[in-house]
Amino acid sequence: MPTVILLDSSLSMSRLATPNPNPNSPIELSSTGEEMELRHLAAYGITQLLDQVESNCKLEYVALIQFSSICELIAPFSRDMDQIRSKLTVNCQDKSSLEVGLQGLLGLVQEEWGSATPITLIIVTDGGVRTCLHFHSNLNFNLYSPIKTICFSISVACIMDTGPAVDIAKTAYNALFNKLGLGSSRGSFHSVDGSLNIKSTETMFKEISALHYNQWIGTLEMGDNMSCKVQVCPPPKPYSKAEDFTVVKRELSSTLSIKGFLSQADISSPPVYSKHLILPVSGTKDNKDDKENNELKDDDTKNPNICVFLHGALKLENMCALVEVGEDWFGFIYSWSDTKKKSSLMLSILEPGNMSVPWLGSINRLGPASDLNETLSSPFPVKSDRKPSYSSCPVVWIKQSGIQSDNQKVLRHARKLPEKTQHFYKELNRLKRAAVCLGFYELLEGVAQICERECGLLPPNVSPDCAIQLTYVAQVLRSQECYSVNHSILPRVTNFNAGKI
Known part of the structure; x- marks a missing residue:
């Protein structure tokens, strides 16, 4: 899932982090030897965030945008974190306008990924009170729908001293989350705890990293005797969606259990909640020294692995595996290739429920292929035993x-x-x-x-x-x-x- 960092470059970001330091205490300096300003703390926090992305989500694409009264693309989508770090010098300009930043975000994402790929948005700002109040009451209504479509989750990193101003900024951004339908599950507001310095800023960005870029490691099971540890990239998110009279929530299980196999022609291209790459986890242990770790890695290349087996078999037979990822929640594992030389084992997680692929019918009613009668017609959708009592030709007046x-x-x-x-x-x-x-x-x-x-x-x-x-x-x-x-x-x-x- 691509990540966009929206960095506030307004004039207020050039304020000193400690405007009235204790004369007896040393002044905290930036890496360039200057007195620490808010923009320096923002650059330091983003660097810590990029370190976590580079360590735990190697395939993550990240882009950096600065906004004030104008929007500027600093670093396009890239997996090269060093390239983004090299462009983290914040040049403060005039007033802050989040609306301008969101418009630039929409243009970039729609040009690079289209409107069907969800992204993670990280907003780094000093959360100016006047800006928040103006933004809360005057944000262009036409922005809500496209932002709601492309933003899977939004996190706000507010670099500001604790006080009433932080509460006002938090209220404004929580209102935005509610209007976008994100709620507390996919919208989060983060502020520094205690005094404003490098340590507190690092702690805040670690919270954001733990929320979006922690490794997800689970067990892939096939039958009773075949299993292995796998890493899913990017880490899958819990499901939460408000319907007419209820809120549907699902938590991903730590075990991905394969229930059966289907032809890719039968699956076709169903609507999915998210897509992920499946990687086998090495057998290294933390209590081993470097020599023993290298030996374990060498052993991994010689031992059989389910991921390798599934990747080759599914690619050869043009099939996919139906996998249960949670309670009443399913997905498909398949081999995907963007070129003739490179291919990967992918996981597509469906919407929760048994009818997430309508043309298959209820997933709970799927059975072994040996039970099918010999016929040329497709067995899908699986027909229910229940006979509908309504007329076959009802009157429908839509227009x-x-x-x-x-x-x-x-x-x-x-x-x-x-x-x-x-x-x-x-x-x-x-x-x-x-x-x-x-x-x-x-x-x-x-x-x-x-x-x-x-x-x-x-x-x-x-x-x-x-x-x-x-x-x-x-x-x-x-x-x-x-x-x-x-x-x-x-x-x-x-x-x-x-x-x-």
Whole structure:
């Protein structure tokens, strides 16, 4: 999951970290020998963050953007952390405008990754009070939707002395998290604990690193006797999504259990929650010396490993493995290649639930291929034993044209009376029943008025039974019994349709 660091380069970032130091205490200096300013603390904290990314998430892409009243791309997306560290000199400019920074973020991410790839956003700022209040009340509403789409999680690193100003900044950013639908699970605000110095800043950035860039190591199991330790990059996040009447939450299990195998043609390209790279974990131990560690690494290259086996088998057979990653939560393991020479073992985590791949049916109903009958038709979706009780052709009115089409169908049959008497009343009752079930009683009055209007517009060569039936239908549609769902309008018997009903 790519990471974007949005660094505040406003003039307030050039303030001294300790404006009134104790005369008897030494002044804390930056790496360049200057007195420590907020921008120096920000650069130092970002360096610590990049160290954790380089150590625990080697495949992570990171970009650096500075913002004030203008936005500037300092370092494009790269895996070379040294290149980003070399450009961490903050040149302070004028006022801070987070809206400008977010607009620059959107342009960069959409150009590099599109709108379908979620990112992790790290905002580093001094959290100016006036800026937060202005931002909270005047942020462009059009930014909410695209930011909500591309930002999987947002963390704010506030480099400011503890006090009321920090509380105001925290309130403003928490309001932003709620508007973006992130909540406390994917939106976090971090501030220094105690005095503002290198040590407290380092502690704050370690909190952010632990939240986003810790290694995720678990066990990959296949059957009862085959298992190995694996690392998943980037670390998967817990699932949390607010639905209409509840909040769905899932925690990833420490064990990835393979349940079976499917053809990639059957899986196709389902919507996924996140994608990850699976790497085998070396057998090194912390209590071994360097010589013993090297011997263990050499042994790893000689011992069989499930990851190697799955990678080769899935690639050769063009299949994927269905894996359970948590309670009622599944994913797929498959071999993926961006070039002809390099390929990787990948994990795609689906949305929680048994119906996350609709064309497969319920995942809990999948069984062994040996139970299938020999047939050329696809076994998917897996059919349920439950038979639906609703009609196979329900009335659906999504657009105005649907209602107009059903009304015209009734009138076409009316103009062919008495030959189409049965068809006329069948379509009329179908229309009436749908209107009553939906509480759309105005439609009944509208159809009655249409019937009366059609009586005066009928051509002379039409059967007199047409006008009689339309007048009769208009009267019934205005009666009280017509509001009952079980009531059906029966044809009126006349001399013209006798024996045709």
